[in-house]
Amino acid sequence: MTAFQSIMNIVRRRSIHVCYVDAGSCNGCGIEVLACLAPRYDIGQYGIVIHNNPREADILLVAGAFTPGWDDKLRILWDKIPAPKAAIAIGNCPQSGSVFNRRGSYIDPPVSKHIPVYANVSGCPPRPTEIIAAILAQIPKIFPDFKAEP
Numbered sequence: 144m145t146a147f148q149s150i151m152n153i154v155r156r157r158s159i160h161v162c163y164v165d166a167g168s169c170n171g172c173g174i175e176v177l178a179c180l181a182p183r184y185d186i187g188q189y190g191i192v193i194h195n196n197p198r199e200a201d202i203l204l205v206a207g208a209f210t211p212g213w214d215d216k217l218r219i220l221w222d223k224i225p226a227p228k229a230a231i232a233i234g235n236c237p238q239s240g241s242v243f244n245r246r247g248s249y250i251d252p253p254v255s256k257h258i259p260v261y262a263n264v265s266g267c268p269p270r271p272t273e274i275i276a277a278i279l280a281q282i283p284k285i286f287p288d289f290k291a292e293p
């Protein structure tokens with residue numbers, strides 16, 4: 144069985160819940176997340192559900208350059224997600240602050256300083272296909288019964 148077939152077997156058995164959070168973005172990344180839900184990319188075909196309830200989530204999807212209002216809140220949100228779990232940072236903002244990183248700016252990237260980030264999806268904004276691929280790539284890490292032949 145290939146890795147992709149194993150991932151598909153897991154998502155057929157149980158939906159993968161993704162909690163999306165915007166930690167201070169221009170909303171460009173959020174629009175790409177919306178595109179993932181639309182028929183062209185149809186993230187639902189992989190059994191992936193995107194919402195904003197951390198208690199039901201397997202994966203945290205973070206966009207934005209981390210504004211001061213998120214100081215303790217992102218960590219609290221991460222702690223509410225039951226283990227096993229993973230966090231993915233999407234866009235250039237969570238890595239570097241991107242266009243918001245100017246002298247005197249109040250943002251505080253990277254997001255990996257505040258919570259453990261398992262994968263970064265670069266781009267300003269990133270492509271929906273790359274967001275979906277990053278979510279699928281986390282499945283073997285958060286489902287211990289994942290089995291695939293090399």
Ligand code: SF4
Pocket residue numbers: 167168169170171172206207233234235236237241242266267268269
């Ligand atoms: S990475 Fe680009 S599109 Fe995404 S929030 Fe930052 S500035 Fe906006």
